[in-house]
Amino acid sequence: MNLVPDLMERPQLVLVTGTVKGGKSSLLNEIAQHHEAPVFYPKYYVENQTQHPEPFLTHDGVKIERGHACDPSMLLHWADGCNPVLIDELQLWWPTDTIFQAIITLLYRLDKSLVIAGINRDAVGSVPWLVQYLRKVARTEIKKFGWCSICGQPARHSQKIGGTTRQATGDLAAQFEPRCERCFDPSEELL
Numbered sequence: 537m538n539l540v541p542d543l544m545e546r547p548q549l550v551l552v553t554g555t556v557k558g559g560k561s562s563l564l565n566e567i568a569q570h571h572e573a574p575v576f577y578p579k580y581y582v583e584n585q586t587q588h589p590e591p592f593l594t595h596d597g598v599k600i601e602r603g604h605a606c607d608p609s610m611l612l613h614w615a616d617g618c619n620p621v622l623i624d625e626l627q628l629w630w631p632t633d634t635i636f637q638a639i640i641t642l643l644y645r646l647d648k649s650l651v652i653a654g655i656n657r658d659a660v661g662s663v664p665w666l667v668q669y670l671r672k673v674a675r676t677e678i679k680k681f682g683w684c685s686i687c688g689q690p691a692r693h694s695q696k697i698g699g700t701t702r703q704a705t706g707d708l709a710a711q712f713e714p715r716c717e718r719c720f721d722p723s724e725e726l727l
Contacts, residue, residue: 549673551677557714694714
């Protein structure tokens with residue numbers, strides 16, 4: 537497990553950011569297997585996935601052995617016996633203030649180590665406020681990027697290609713694809 541610092545050394549936050557199909561969920565899956573810990577997903581996201589029923593699969597089709605879907609308000613309850621606490625799809629936990637409070641409580645009051653994964657930029661190329669804040673308090677940030685679906689160059693954006701809102705719901709693999717700086721078009725946000 538050389539990809540992340542020793543998570544049992546002391547309570548800490550490791551942030552994993554990048555594009556859709558960059559390997560963030562696969563990294564969390566490796567950490568989950570190593571530490572025998574579940575990966576927490578937003579409940580409504582898992583329920584709305586049409587392409588991938590249980591067992592959970594990453595966008596690249598890797599099976600998540602220890603996935604657990606829950607509401608943000610129940611995260612503290614379910615994460616009680618876990619260390620580290622692994623949270624995926626940060627951008628899909630709603631409301632954001634509830635997940636933010638849970639993260640802060642887990643890290644600072646309950647002395648848990650956290651590994652949190654989410655996209656680095658939203659559909660218009662902006663860094664979500666929660667990612668901005670967590671970058672300031674994270675001990676480490678690991679960046680995982682995919683390859684542009686148009687030209688094959690390294691991607692830095694997740695282009696929205698389906699749906700009608702800025703907020704992602706349901707199956708991300710069907711709504712977003714990785715894009716490089718040249719191929720990314722924020723005006724394509726609403727189709």
